[in-house]
Amino acid sequence: MEEQSQSQRMKIEDKLFLVKMKVDEGNPHIFIRNEQVCLSCYDKPCTLVCPANTYTWDEANKKIVIAWENCIECAAAELLCPYSNIVWRYPRGGYGVEYKFG
Amino acid sequence: MGVLEFDGIVVGAGPAGVAAAVTMARGGMRTLMIEKGRKPGVKNVMGGVLYTRSITPIFPEFYQNATLIERPVVEENFWFLTKDSALKFGFRSQEFNRGVPNAFTVLRVKLDEWAAKEAKNAGALLLPSTRVDDLLREDGQIVGVRTDRPEGDIRASVVVLAEGANPFLAIKAGLVEPLKSDRLALAVKEIISLPKDKIEERFHLNPGDGATLELFGDAVGGLLGYAFIYTNKDSLSVGLGAILSDFLKNRVKPYELLENFKVHPVVKPLLEGGKPMEYMAHLIPEAGLRANPRFYADGVMVAGDAAMMVNAVHREGSNFAFASGRMAGETAVEAFKRGDFSARTLSAYERRLKESFILKDLKKYRNLTPLVERKKMDFLKTYPEWLVFAIQQMLSVDGVSKGEKEKRIKEALFKKKSLLHVASDVYQLWKAFHG
Numbered sequence: 454m455e456e457q458s459q460s461q462r463m464k465i466e467d468k469l470f471l472v473k474m475k476v477d478e479g480n481p482h483i484f485i486r487n488e489q490v491c492l493s494c495y496d497k498p499c500t501l502v503c504p505a506n507t508y509t510w511d512e513a514n515k516k517i518v519i520a521w522e523n524c525i526e527c528a529a530a531e532l533l534c535p536y537s538n539i540v541w542r543y544p545r546g547g548y549g550v551e552y553k554f555g
Numbered sequence: 556m557g558v559l560e561f562d563g564i565v566v567g568a569g570p571a572g573v574a575a576a577v578t579m580a581r582g583g584m585r586t587l588m589i590e591k592g593r594k595p596g597v598k599n600v601m602g603g604v605l606y607t608r609s610i611t612p613i614f615p616e617f618y619q620n621a622t623l624i625e626r627p628v629v630e631e632n633f634w635f636l637t638k639d640s641a642l643k644f645g646f647r648s649q650e651f652n653r654g655v656p657n658a659f660t661v662l663r664v665k666l667d668e669w670a671a672k673e674a675k676n677a678g679a680l681l682l683p684s685t686r687v688d689d690l691l692r693e694d695g696q697i698v699g700v701r702t703d704r705p706e707g708d709i710r711a712s713v714v715v716l717a718e719g720a721n722p723f724l725a726i727k728a729g730l731v732e733p734l735k736s737d738r739l740a741l742a743v744k745e746i747i748s749l750p751k752d753k754i755e756e757r758f759h760l761n762p763g764d765g766a767t768l769e770l771f772g773d774a775v776g777g778l779l780g781y782a783f784i785y786t787n788k789d790s791l792s793v794g795l796g797a798i799l800s801d802f803l804k805n806r807v808k809p810y811e812l813l814e815n816f817k818v819h820p821v822v823k824p825l826l827e828g829g830k831p832m833e834y835m836a837h838l839i840p841e842a843g844l845r846a847n848p849r850f851y852a853d854g855v856m857v858a859g860d861a862a863m864m865v866n867a868v869h870r871e872g873s874n875f876a877f878a879s880g881r882m883a884g885e886t887a888v889e890a891f892k893r894g895d896f897s898a899r900t901l902s903a904y905e906r907r908l909k910e911s912f913i914l915k916d917l918k919k920y921r922n923l924t925p926l927v928e929r930k931k932m933d934f935l936k937t938y939p940e941w942l943v944f945a946i947q948q949m950l951s952v953d954g955v956s957k958g959e960k961e962k963r964i965k966e967a968l969f970k971k972k973s974l975l976h977v978a979s980d981v982y983q984l985w986k987a988f989h990g
């Protein structure tokens with residue numbers, strides 16, 4: 454990556470680029486319990502607070518899209534979901550985020 | 556594989572887990588340490604300050620290991636930021652770096668990997684890349700764990716849960732209340748590389764020494780939390796944490812808040828030219844005793860973050876983890892010698908916690924966090940902003956007499972708060988600290 458100038462705000466994509474991931478291909482560790490429930494969720498906290506921007510609202514298809522491969526495993530989204538509609542668990546042993554420094 | 560059997564299982568190879576496993580293995584127990592990461596440390600995050608005396612009872616030689624320690628902390632700073640000003644308070648003492656240094660900055664991946672290796676050297680077995688999904692029960696007693704491996708049941712006389720800030724198993728076992736978003740913090744952090752000499756120049760340090768900075772107010776956009784900068788050998792740990800529900804209330808994403816912090820005019824020159832190396836996020840279980848943790852039951856004990864052992868006011872957590880893990884380990888060894896792992900025997904763990912700084916500190920601060928939450932606007936905004944105004948007034952030479960300035964300063968405060976109000980706030984804060 455190019456040297457990051459501090460005068461330039463770093464985008465979340467660039468931050469995630471720095472994180473080492475061992476993705477458990479085809480084996481997501483996050484699910485929406487019931488997509489209907491998200492329709493009536495007013496502010497969709499998962500899309501607002503996740504530090505890896507894992508959750509986005511797909512307006513065309515009226516559903517939450519989960520980029521679970523980006524999840525850095527803080528579990529905040531699950532805790533903030535007002536309807537307990539996010540099933541979140543750690544990835545299978547040996548997979549997911551692998552910090553180099555911590 | 557058939558059903559494996561051990562004397563003790565420790566779930567999680569962080570500070571609490573390693574401390575428990577080392578103690579149990581040294582006490583002659585066949586001990587298994589289970590870690591979900593591919594190797595210990597890779598899932599673990601903390602701000603970066605480790606208190607030496609929390610780890611020396613387990614690893615006396617730790618602080619002489621130059622590869623593990625980044626810098627001994629000789630200076631601590633607390634800054635209150637407004638939009639473009641900073642009120643600075645700091646303390647420096649070379650005493651901190653004499654004999655056994657008080658605290659170090661560390662990087663957790665390196666530290667945890669080393670500590671787990673020490674546990675292996677002591678005789679504990681490490682099973683990495685393994686997620687524990689459930690506890691095994693028989694007649695109300697915990698008798699082992701169910702892992703995500705095929706035929707992955709493993710039995711043991713005692714299980715120590717050291718699973719960290721998000722304690723699925725402890726919650727499932729009813730030992731800890733489910734996490735609440737207004738009682739835990741979310742922290743994000745970056746490692747920003749910067750040459751040694753730049754670090755020492757910018758933080759006024761002798762070669763090799765380290766400093767900490769904690770920044771409040773506008774540093775975290777007025778959220779209930781703080782930002783931090785800790786000096787490593789040739790990098791800075793730069794991050795911030797705030798109560799999880801506060802991010803939502805303020806409609807701000809953690810990484811945006813971190814970017815705001817990094818370009819604050821007071822902070823920017825400290826980071827100038829630095830290159831971000833890693834970004835991470837983690838929960839901090841600040842509920843403490845308010846989550847009513849039960850530390851033990853038949854065949855099980857809970858230690859460290861999993862038991863909500865964090866002192867948010869003094870950014871302490873890893874010291875509670877090392878100490879509580881060790882105490883759980885000592886209790887397990889006692890039970891092993893007696894051949895009795897019932898709750899009655901394991902209650903010695905809580906006795907140890909009570910007699911130590913752990914429960915004393917958790918009790919002392921149980922009322923402080925709720926008070927600061929209730930009075931957030933006053934303690935994190937009104938008073939410090941007023942102080943910044945007062946100091947700026949007194950330091951500015953602009954033709955206004957000092958007497959007139961004092962009058963303005965007093966008016967500025969009492970416009971916002973009555974004298975009685977101020978007195979009551981001071982008293983409540985004093986009581987919360989000394990209660």
